[in-house]
Amino acid sequence: MFPQAGVRSPTRRALAGRARAGGETVSAMKPLEERFWAKVRKSDGCWEWAGVKSPKGYGLIRAGVNHPWFRKRRMMAHRLSYELAFGEFDQELCVLHHCDNPSCVRPSHLFLGTHGANVKDKCAKGRQARGATHGTRTHPESIVRGERQGSHKLTRVEVREIRNRYAGGETQSAIAKAYNVTRTCVGGIVRRKEWRWLD
Ligand SMILES: [Zn+2]
Numbered sequence: 001m002f003p004q005a006g007v008r009s010p011t012r013r014a015l016a017g018r019a020r021a022g023g024e025t026v027s028a029m030k031p032l033e034e035r036f037w038a039k040v041r042k043s044d045g046c047w048e049w050a051g052v053k054s055p056k057g058y059g060l061i062r063a064g065v066n067h068p069w070f071r072k073r074r075m076m077a078h079r080l081s082y083e084l085a086f087g088e089f090d091q092e093l094c095v096l097h098h099c100d101n102p103s104c105v106r107p108s109h110l111f112l113g114t115h116g117a118n119v120k121d122k123c124a125k126g127r128q129a130r131g132a133t134h135g136t137r138t139h140p141e142s143i144v145r146g147e148r149q150g151s152h153k154l155t156r157v158e159v160r161e162i163r164n165r166y167a168g169g170e171t172q173s174a175i176a177k178a179y180n181v182t183r184t185c186v187g188g189i190v191r192r193k194e195w196r197w198l199d
Contacts, residue, residue: 036061036080046104049077053061057102081105082112154179159195 030038039051039061049059052074056141059077085107089095091115098110154162158179165175172190176183188194 030081032061032063033084036077038082039077040081040105042106045106046099046101046109048101049103049105051077053103059103059105078102078105078110081107082110085110093167154181154189154195156195156198159189159198162186162189 008166009055036046037050041050052060054060060074061077061080064076076095078097081094083089091113093112094114095110095151096113097104097109099106100110101109104110110147162175165178165191166172166186172186177187179186185194
């Protein structure tokens with residue numbers, strides 16, 4: 001179904017779906033790739049995950065018994081999508097979204113990065129605040145989720161809190177720790193290099 005599905009070994013083994021060990025539910029499971037695509041809702045923009053999601057909005061799918069991630073029971077759908085499209089990758093790395101939409105599994109919207117890149121990303125979202133490509137335009141449905149859950153990116157409320165706490169005399173390091181961002185990120189916010197558009 002996916003044109004670049006030059007999939008490598010563990011996934012292919014999982015695709016074969018030769019599940020025995022795990023009992024009836026597992027052996028009845030369809031191959032992983034088939035189960036994956038059955039839950040993907042394609043569009044011109046994001047490909048939304050229609051299956052189970054994590055509290056942060058990431059798609060989840062049960063791995064097959066032959067997959068190395070089987071012990072984790074559920075794997076992240078966007079990470080699987082990346083693997084199906086581009087092959088295996090270093091599991092230490094994060095699969096990040098260009099589109100800022102956690103439930104998106106479209107391979108062209110995904111890229112590999114370090115956890116550091118993720119944190120930096122969280123800070124820098126304020127920069128792309130306007131224009132047609134901003135997430136609030138392309139994914140209006142994601143606004144509420146992002147604001148409510150607050151861990152995918154800083155919310156406007158958090159950015160205001162950060163500025164208030166700094167104005168109230170807290171150090172940038174202490175604030176950075178509290179919001180799980182870098183001190184540089186806090187510095188950019190209080191100096192209004194980041195999130196400049198937010199009063
Ligand atoms: Zn997307």
